[in-house]
Structures are given as C-alpha cells and as structure tokens.
Amino acid sequence: MNFDQLTGRTRTHLTWSDKLEIFIHPPVENDLVGLKNKAWENGFDLQVASGFRDFQRQKLIWNEKAQGKRPVLGRGSSVGFDLAKKILTWSALPGASRHHWGTDFDLYCLNSLPLDYKLKLTPEEFGPGGVLSSFGKWLQENLKDFDFFCPYQEDKGGVLPEPWHLAHGPSSVKFMESYTLPIFEKNLQESDLELSEHLLKNGPKLYKNYFKNISLNPWNLNSIS
Numbered sequence: 685m686n687f688d689q690l691t692g693r694t695r696t697h698l699t700w701s702d703k704l705e706i707f708i709h710p711p712v713e714n715d716l717v718g719l720k721n722k723a724w725e726n727g728f729d730l731q732v733a734s735g736f737r738d739f740q741r742q743k744l745i746w747n748e749k750a751q752g753k754r755p756v757l758g759r760g761s762s763v764g765f766d767l768a769k770k771i772l773t774w775s776a777l778p779g780a781s782r783h784h785w786g787t788d789f790d791l792y793c794l795n796s797l798p799l800d801y802k803l804k805l806t807p808e809e810f811g812p813g814g815v816l817s818s819f820g821k822w823l824q825e826n827l828k829d830f831d832f833f834c835p836y837q838e839d840k841g842g843v844l845p846e847p848w849h850l851a852h853g854p855s856s857v858k859f860m861e862s863y864t865l866p867i868f869e870k871n872l873q874e875s876d877l878e879l880s881e882h883l884l885k886n887g888p889k890l891y892k893n894y895f896k897n898i899s900l901n902p903w904n905l906n907s908i909s
C-alpha cells in the first residue's frame with residue numbers, strides 16, 4: 685500500500701463493484717456480497733450508507749466542523765486542540781479515515797426504516813428500541829462468518845462506539861500495518877487542515893488514541909496499546 689492509497693488520495697486500490705454499486709478493495713467484494721445475501725435470507729435489506737470516501741471529501745467534513753458550519757457532537761469543549769479531539773470522537777482525520785481503504789463500510793437495513801425516514805447513524809438507532817436495533821443484533825451475530833469485525837465496538841476513549849461501522853478483517857489489517865506513525869505525520873504535514881497547528885504538535889498522541897485504538901479482533905490482536 686502506498687501513501688496515496690493509505691490516505692485516500694487515489695482510487696488505484698479499488699474496483700467498481702456492479703453487485704454492490706460501490707468502489708471497493710477487490711478482496712473484500714465476495715465477503716460483503718455474502719453478508720448482504722445472508723442478511724436478505726434473514727429478512728434484512730442490508731445497504732451500504734457509506735463505503736469509500738476520498739481525502740477531499742473527508743477534508744471538507746473536517747473543515748466545516750472546525751469552522752462551525754456543521755454540528756459537532758461528542759465530549760469536551762469547542763476550542764483549539766479540545767475542538768480537534770471532539771471532532772475526532774465522531775469524524776476521522778482526513779487522510780487517516782478507514783473509509784479511505786475500501787475495506788470499511790457504514791451499514792444499515794433499508795426495510796427496517798419507516799417510509800421517508802432520514803438515516804442518521806446514531807447509537808440511539810442501533811440501541812434498545814431503536815429502528816435498527818434488530819438489524820444491529822443480527823450484524824453482530826453474523827459478521828464473523830464473512831471475516832468482518834467492528835473496530836469501534838466499545839468506548840475505548842478515542843472514537844465513540846459505531847455499531848454500524850464494519851471492517852473487513854484480513855484486508856483492513858494490511859492497510860493498518862502499512863499505516864505507520866511517519867505516514868500519519870506526513871499526512872498531517874501535507875493536508876493543510878483547519879486546526880492543523882494543534883494536530884501537528886500532537887501526532888503521536890492522535891495516532892495512538894484515534895487511529896490505532898480499535899476494538900480487539902482476530903486479525904489484529906496486538907493493535908491495542
């Protein structure tokens with residue numbers, strides 16, 4: 685994996701999937717199709733809300749949140765480095781999003797939603813009594829059969845839990861292994877982001893807490909530090 689692939693600046697690691705109608709990292713396609721088919725057999729119309737997202741798209745989201753043009757959820761105050769950390773609990777740093785790889789997806793179930801429902805992807809939707817609660821439960825029970833896991837399963841003090849976000853284990857781990865601290869810092873230096881003066885001073889801390897800090901999984905047992 686090269687720098688541009690790891691940081692979402694190219695699509696050379698992706699292919700268009702006619703079956704899924706998304707760009708995807710090729711080794712992932714069969715497993716995601718398998719998961720979707722199994723879901724259908726079990727009564728769930730599994731859909732991808734968000735798959736590959738490029739650097740520019742993530743940068744736009746980041747800068748709008750930093751400038752107060754988009755709401756910022758999460759804990760902490762809203763100035764300087766605290767604002768950066770607050771954004772990071774919900775939105776990845778541009779160039780360091782798992783969505784750059786074509787191995788990670790935000791999923792939902794179309795036929796669980798009322799007509800004209802606007803999907804938000806929130807803990808409430810997937811929690812007890814939420815519209816996607818039974819789909820979320822099904823997902824957790826079936827993801828392993830297709831080599832997926834949930835990298836944000838529980839609150840580990842970095843990214844808040846995202847039960848809708850699935851990662852393909854064998855593929856995403858290869859991207860993670862290639863994504864070293866020097867790559868993380870080079871990305872920060874070349875990104876020209878809002879709040880970059882705070883980000884550049886805190887590279888190692890951000891790398892550890894918001895990038896490497898994912899849930900335990902069978903493919904990456906020692907990623908937790």
Ligand SMILES: [Zn+2]
Binds near residue numbers: 789
């Ligand atoms: Zn996601």
